[in-house]
Amino acid sequence: MKIEVLLTETEIADEFHESLTARDLPEKFFYWTPLSARCWLALANDPDFEGLTQVWKRLASKAGEITEHMSRSVAVVSLGAGDGAREEHLLNALQTARPAVEYFPVDASQPLLEAACARAEDAEVQTLGIKADISSPAHLVLAADASESPKLFLLAGNTLGAFDPLDMLRSISQSLRPDDRLIVDGLVHREDVVSCYDSPAGRRFAFAPLSRIGFLESDGKLRFEEKRDQRHAGLYLITRSFQADGDLSAELSGGKILVQRGERISMNFSYAYTPEAFRWLLEQHAGLKVIQELYSPFNEFILAVCAKAR
Ligand SMILES: C[S@@+](CC[C@H](N)C(=O)[O-])C[C@H]1O[C@@H](n2cnc3c(N)ncnc32)[C@H](O)[C@@H]1O
Structure with a gap:
């Protein structure tokens, strides 16, 4: 290979x-x-x-x-x-x-x-x-x-x-x-386009990078939202984010990461047109x-x- x-x-x-x-x-x-x-x-x-x-x-x-x-x-x-x-x-x-x-x-x-x-x-x-x-x-x-x-x-x-x-x-x-x-x-x-990604498989996919560092989905709220891209009519995005319910920490190769209660981590997004x-x-x-x-x-x-x- x-x-x-x-x-x-x-x-x-x-x-x-x-x-x-x-x-x-x-x-x-x-x-x-x-x-x-x-x-x-x-x-x-x-x-x-x-x-x-x-x-x-x-x-x-x-x-x-x-x-x-x-x-x-x-x-x-x-x-x-x-x-x-x-x-x-x-x-x-x-x-x-x-x-x-x-x-x-x-x-x-x-x-x-x-x-x-x-x-x-x-x-x-x-x-x-x-x-x-x-x-x-x-x-x-x-x-x-x-x-x-x-x-x-x-x-x-x-x-x-x-x-x-x-x-x-x-x-x-x-x-x-x-x-x-x-x-x-x-x-x-389409009207219910968020449901394409906000599904059990879509939630596991979205949360995998955080679960790898030891966070649990029950540590906060994983949100999927539909937004408009105002640059042109007909451009929409499905955004994902995670908001911590309590203080969280993870040990990474580059050092310790602390996420405080209420902080939000923006995740990847998907466009729909x-x-x-x-x-x-x-x-x-x-x-x-x-x-x-x-x-x-x-x-x-x-x-x-x-x-x-x-
Ligand atoms: C939505 S998936 C689509 C995969 C595949 N083309 C398919 O149809 O199933 C996006 C792909 O892009 C890759 N990817 C994401 N961000 C990337 C980046 N910045 N540079 C290179 N590849 C990236 C991912 O690893 C993933 O394989």
Whole structure:
């Protein structure tokens, strides 16, 4: 198994300490440890996310069409690849449609990245894992340069929605060449969208980084809230936070952390979009052209295949 490391475990551990001190835990820590990875895989297999699996399966049947303009080989760069299960059907279909396929799963989580590499190697796809921070524009450029164009960039599993989608799409769009394609999915906003994440599996996933340092969910209140992103109509986020009911402490490699009664720790978030807002993000905001748009069977998820427009 080959993995290139741009982000070390020591860097992640130091950042975890800094983030907990700042009471703000970003996305990467929710997949970092084997416990978090397990909780994520359980959530990803929750019936609420079945639509995502379906829409990526439908996409796989279009692998030939999407890549027919590409020369012999195609490089697939999956940003926030997780365990690679989401794109498995697409990779299999590309192997049939194209003479050569190379796969570059990019992720900050060592356990998930190893799983993605192992899955692709079992399918005899030439693979290089890249352990990197996709919220860093510098790492994004390095990951995008892992192979020559033409490339298929993937952002699967509502990964775009775990970052600032406006910043993330601008950065990716800058790396896109005319023959490259970006395939990105998103959660469609609906009235009870919070329930997608505020479920028993969603709560275990959200709490895993704190349970790893010895906190209990009964030590406070874990809240899921829906907010609007006022920068554009149709952009919503589901935020998560934990408020301590009493004084809490944890011993980390970087030193002791004290969280006082009443203090709130902000956690990761997930965006949800109206279809119009999703299209606006891709086309008007990021300067991309949507070539195909697919929906999951019950329209809970939207997926777009995009090219550079200008
Ligand atoms: C919502 S999951 C989606 C995983 C996978 N694509 C899927 O469809 O199931 C987000 C993925 O992004 C990774 N991730 C989160 N923050 C990251 C960061 N800053 N840099 C790199 N990967 C990150 C996580 O480890 C996780 O695998």
